[in-house]
Amino acid sequence: MDLALLPLGLDAVVARVDVDGPLGARLAELGLRPGARVRPTHAAAAGARVVALGADRIALDRSTCGRVEIVLP
Amino acid sequence: MTSSCHEAPGPGTTAVIGAPVVVLLGNPNAGKSTLFNSATGARQHVVNAPGTTVEVAEGTWRTAHGHVRLVDAPGTYSLVARSPDEAVAARAATGADGTVPDVLVVVADATTLPRSLVLLGQVLAPGTLGERTRVVVALTMLDTARAQGVTLDAPTLSEALGLPVVGVDPRSGAGLGMLADAVLGDAAFSDAGSDDLPDDDAAPAAVRTPPPASDDAPDVFAWVGTVLEVLGDRATPRVRTTLSDRVDAALLRPWVGLPVFGLVMWALLWLATTATAPVMDGVGRLVTWLGELVRPLVPGPAWVGGLVIDGVLQGVGTVLSFLPLLAIVFGAIAVLEDSGYLARVAVVTDRAVRRLGLDGRAVLPLILGFGCNVPALTATRTLPDARARLLVGLVVPMTTCPARLTVYLLVATAVVPEHAATVVAAAYLTSVVLVVGGAWLLRSTLFRDLVPEGLVLALPAYHRPGLRSTAQSIATRCGSFVRRAGTVIVATLIVLWVLLAVPTTGDHAIADVPVADSAYGAVAHGLAPALAPAGLDDWHVAGALVTGIVAKEVVVGALAQAYAIDEPADAGPSTLTEHLRASLEVSSGGAAIAAGLALVVLVLAYTPCVATIGEQRRLFGTRVAVLAALGQLAVAWTLAVVVFQVGRLL
Numbered sequence: 001m002d003l004a005l006l007p008l009g010l011d012a013v014v015a016r017v018d019v020d021g022p023l024g025a026r027l028a029e030l031g032l033r034p035g036a037r038v039r040p041t042h043a044a045a046a047g048a049r050v051v052a053l054g055a056d057r058i059a060l061d062r063s064t065c066g067r068v069e070i071v072l073p
Numbered sequence: 074m075t076s077s078c079h080e081a082p083g084p085g086t087t088a089v090i091g092a093p094v095v096v097l098l099g100n101p102n103a104g105k106s107t108l109f110n111s112a113t114g115a116r117q118h119v120v121n122a123p124g125t126t127v128e129v130a131e132g133t134w135r136t137a138h139g140h141v142r143l144v145d146a147p148g149t150y151s152l153v154a155r156s157p158d159e160a161v162a163a164r165a166a167t168g169a170d171g172t173v174p175d176v177l178v179v180v181a182d183a184t185t186l187p188r189s190l191v192l193l194g195q196v197l198a199p200g201t202l203g204e205r206t207r208v209v210v211a212l213t214m215l216d217t218a219r220a221q222g223v224t225l226d227a228p229t230l231s232e233a234l235g236l237p238v239v240g241v242d243p244r245s246g247a248g249l250g251m252l253a254d255a256v257l258g259d260a261a262f263s264d265a266g267s268d269d270l271p272d273d274d275a276a277p278a279a280v281r282t283p284p285p286a287s288d289d290a291p292d293v294f295a296w297v298g299t300v301l302e303v304l305g306d307r308a309t310p311r312v313r314t315t316l317s318d319r320v321d322a323a324l325l326r327p328w329v330g331l332p333v334f335g336l337v338m339w340a341l342l343w344l345a346t347t348a349t350a351p352v353m354d355g356v357g358r359l360v361t362w363l364g365e366l367v368r369p370l371v372p373g374p375a376w377v378g379g380l381v382i383d384g385v386l387q388g389v390g391t392v393l394s395f396l397p398l399l400a401i402v403f404g405a406i407a408v409l410e411d412s413g414y415l416a417r418v419a420v421v422t423d424r425a426v427r428r429l430g431l432d433g434r435a436v437l438p439l440i441l442g443f444g445c446n447v448p449a450l451t452a453t454r455t456l457p458d459a460r461a462r463l464l465v466g467l468v469v470p471m472t473t474c475p476a477r478l479t480v481y482l483l484v485a486t487a488v489v490p491e492h493a494a495t496v497v498a499a500a501y502l503t504s505v506v507l508v509v510g511g512a513w514l515l516r517s518t519l520f521r522d523l524v525p526e527g528l529v530l531a532l533p534a535y536h537r538p539g540l541r542s543t544a545q546s547i548a549t550r551c552g553s554f555v556r557r558a559g560t561v562i563v564a565t566l567i568v569l570w571v572l573l574a575v576p577t578t579g580d581h582a583i584a585d586v587p588v589a590d591s592a593y594g595a596v597a598h599g600l601a602p603a604l605a606p607a608g609l610d611d612w613h614v615a616g617a618l619v620t621g622i623v624a625k626e627v628v629v630g631a632l633a634q635a636y637a638i639d640e641p642a643d644a645g646p647s648t649l650t651e652h653l654r655a656s657l658e659v660s661s662g663g664a665a666i667a668a669g670l671a672l673v674v675l676v677l678a679y680t681p682c683v684a685t686i687g688e689q690r691r692l693f694g695t696r697v698a699v700l701a702a703l704g705q706l707a708v709a710w711t712l713a714v715v716v717f718q719v720g721r722l723l
Contacts, residue, residue, distance in 0.1 A: 011312070022155045023526045029150045029191050030531055033294060039312050045327040046424045048528055052312045055184045055221050057321075057532040059420045064527035 001072075003040065003051065004065035011039045012070035019067050030058055032068065092142045094173075095134070095256055097211075098166045098196070099180030100188055101148030101457065102413070102533035104213035106130070107243035108180060109145035110545040117143075117545075119553045127161040127459050128692075130549070136253035144174070148457075150188065150531075152195040157459035166196065173203040176256045180211045183218035183225055184534070186308045190300055193234075194293040209255045210238040211248075217534065221310040233303050244539040317534040321417065330421035337409070337418075338440045344401050345444035346475055352397040360390030376574060376584035384570035388563030391624070392555060395447060395684055399554055400547050402441070402448035406455060407546045409437075411538035415455055416530060423528050429512045430523030431456070432530070435465050439508060442472025443501075446685040447558075450692060451550065463693055464520050467701050468511040470681035470689075473504040476625035480676045483629050487650040488657060488669030496670070500677055507678060511708075558687030565683045569623055572596060588616070588635050597635075607675065607713035608661030608668030608721065613652075618675065624682045667720030671713040679709035 006012050014036045017027055031053045032038070042050035047062030060068075099105040109117070109130060117132030130145040146165040147158040154160035164170040166177055179196060181189035195201060196208060212227050231238035237255040241248035301308055323329045364382040371378040409415050419433035426435050434455050442449035449469045453462040478497065485496035516523055572593040576586040588594050589612075597616030604610055604618075613635040620631035629649070636652045654665055661668035680686070680702045690698035 019527070023529060025153065026150065026155065026529055028294065029188070030529065031187050035298075037312075041312075041314075041318055042321050042325050044325040044420050045330070048420060048423065050321065050325065050420075050532060054187070054312065055218070055223070055310045055315075055534075056188065057317070057534075059416075059528055059530040059532055061423070061528035064529060 001070055002066050003038065003049070003060070003068040003070055004047070004062055006038075006040050006070060008040050008043060011037060011073060013037055013073050014068060015071045016069040017067065018069065019064060023064070027064075027068075031056060032058065037073070038068075038070065092133070092140045093175040093257070094142045094144065095176045095178060096144045096146055096165050096174040097178050097180055098146050098162060098192065099148060099211075100150055100182060100185070100192065101531070103148070103180045103182040103185075103189065104241075104243040105148060105180040106145055106546075107411075107539060107542045108211060108213070108241060108249075109143060110542045111243055111246040112249055113143055114545070117549055119549055127158050128454065129161060129165070134253070136257065137250065138253060138257040141253075141256065149192070151192060152201065156457065158457060167201060168203045168206065174206050176207045176209055177202060178209050178211050178252070178256065180213060182214045183212050183223060184214045184221060184310070185531075186223075186225065186230075186304075187297060187301060188531070190297040191293060194296045198293065208236055209252070210234065210236055211252055212238055212240045213243055215240050216242070218310070221313065221315070223308065223310045225304060225307045229304070229307065233300060244542065315534065317413070317532075320535055321532070324417050325420060327421065330417065334418055334421055334436075337414075338437070341402070341405055341437075341441060342444040344405060345398060345441060345448055349398040349401055353394045356394040356397065357390060360386060360393065364390075374583075376582075379574060379584040380567070380570060384567040385563065387570070388566035389559075391566060391684070392559040392562050395554070396551055398445060399448055399451065400551055402445075403451060403547045403550045404543055406437075406448075406452050407543045408538045410455055411536060411543065413533040413535045416532050419530055420528070420532070427528075429464075429509075430516045430520065431461050431465065431512075432528065435461065438465055438469055439472060442469045442508075443474065443504075445474050445476075446470050446472065446681055447688045450685065450688045451554075453692065458523075460520060460523055463697070464512060464515055464523065466689060466693055467515060467697075467704075468508050470685055470701070470705060471504060471507040471511050471678060473501060473677050474625065476682070477676055480621070480625060480628045481673050483632075483650065483653065484669045484672050484676075487653040488666045490650075496673060500673055503674065504677055553691060554688065558684065558691045561687035561690055562683050565623060569593070569620070593619070594635075603710075604675075604713075605660075606717070607671040607710065608657070608664055608717040609672055609675070609713070611656045611660040613656055614660070614672065618679070621676065622680050622683060622686075624684070625676070628676065661717070661721065664717070664721035667717045667723075670720055671717035674716050675709050675713040677709070678705060678712055680706045 014032060014034050016034060017024060017032060019027055032051070036053055039052045040049050041052045041057065044050060044059065049060055049062070049065050051058050051060060097105050097109055109132065112134040113132030116135070117130055119128050119130050127147060129147070132143050134141040134143040144165055146162040149159040149162040151159065152163045152166065154163045166174070168174060177196060179189070179193050181193065193210065202208070210230065212230060215226070218225065227238045227240040239248055239252045239255050241252055324333060364386050367386070368378045368382050371381050415434060415437070418437065422433035422436045426433060429435070437455055438449045438452035441452050446469055449472065450466055453466045453469070456462045456465060481497050481500050482493060485493035489496060573588065573591050574584040574586065575592040576583070576590050577592050577595040579586070579590040581587070581590055593616060594612065597612040597619060600619065601610050601612045601615040604615055609615070613632055616635050617628045617631040621628040632653065633649050636649065657665040657668040657672070686698050686702055689701055
């Protein structure tokens, strides 16, 4: 299951981030790494989503969300 | 970092020779710049980092232990730079720019500690910093963190990291004294480590020792994980719905977010035009009044008075007349940025500009440009990436400001009076096409490195912007405009005055010469043939276009002056439109409408006003400003020729 399909308000754990290069590194630096607990909090334009990592809120476009594999805890 | 490529420290700047160098490093929105403003007050200036267009603020921090040279590096998530701004931050932190900091203050946001620890982990890795650089952590946002259930405090984090950690409130300045103690080595660190923490001997080695020196990022992440494990729940708040979340629930929906953004943009445009017009006019009148007051007092021949009043004072007046506008726009931008709203704008408008390799924040300066190009250029600083800033800064002058509107109306009324409104609407549409087309062309050629990546953007919580830091930001940036853009404006106006004052034909005294017989007239006569392919081989038009480089508002006045008639009071048919129509009939060989439309396109696209060029120079350097002005001139000439040549065939 990927982050784009996770219903808003539901918690999940990141299993794999299939994003290479600088963008993948930036995601990791922002905390979106395997093992991180995430919760999509908002849906935005064009399929973008806001994801909560603790008190952090990170906006991701639909394509990036689709490349973050998650598992339900 | 110690000097700019444009401006060396000197009188008026705040560099303190021999003072310890302290660099502030931290994530964007961690409170770093607010902390810098609180520490330095008015003793600061903005410079470009050497060889870059990235702005860096430097200032003097007066502490109880003596003066400190404080450097506010751009915000970054990582020392592995992914943009020119981040490269500047990394170089400032590591001393790779030639100035090794004595102390590196890592500003960590307590609400997003895991993110800040990644940067701290990279900083602490062996070999990253110079041997004599000490590291101090300034922990911000503690109040907000406590409200979110984070019980972490500075002594606990200090105990866990083995580093000096000081809690500070950047807005009020609370904790700055303790930070100064820590920075200058006199800190008495709390020995009141939390009872819940293991003692020194039992603490995990990974916490007591820095992360391994390695290019392998997971090593740093592992170290961060260990630190967070030691801190436990104190440092990691559970996800809870915040006020920001509730606001975002509305603002991030396209059908709410876009209209709200439209309203905000309308308010900004209103501020940049209607609201500031009376103040700008007032400053203009004040300068004129002062000039007339001072003129009789200037010794020597009349031309000296002319040079002082109509050259220098007029130039200074032009610079000053922009200050109210810039102060309002700087303030508005600072409020939008500090409040956290701009990040939401990027999310809402992201898709619209993604194809240009930009993110949604580029929309703000481009829309502002229709109000005035100068603050629009300033607004490019809201873009986090220097290359993106430059790309947007190059196309902003293609947005048609209201100053050009008077010229469109004059020309349209002269050649197609019954369709003047259509011509003006077409000019605005052409402007949008030029902005998008220009951005696309630049993106496909000189800016191919601007690869559109996915949207990954940390959204800061909404904040009430601090009055003091906003005022500080306005003062610093206005000062920078006066120093850097102001010199270009004053110099250009003096040159223009000289051209108008020096006779080249006839028996005239200096500063008492008809336009046609002045050096200005000679230049206009010389330039006119270059406009022949656009059907504009007329010295009145050529001269007015040269004057338009000073300010588009004066094109109509310059035409009236060249025809030796009064400037029309409104945009309707007048003696001036008749003269212009007659000139265009002659210069175009009977295709006045095509020539008129070519003139509209030329005014729309050619070299922007000198204030805009000055601001481009301030932001991007002299070379970029000159090349951009010449590039626009070439584009405008080409477009005007195409419009005329095609138009006269129709």
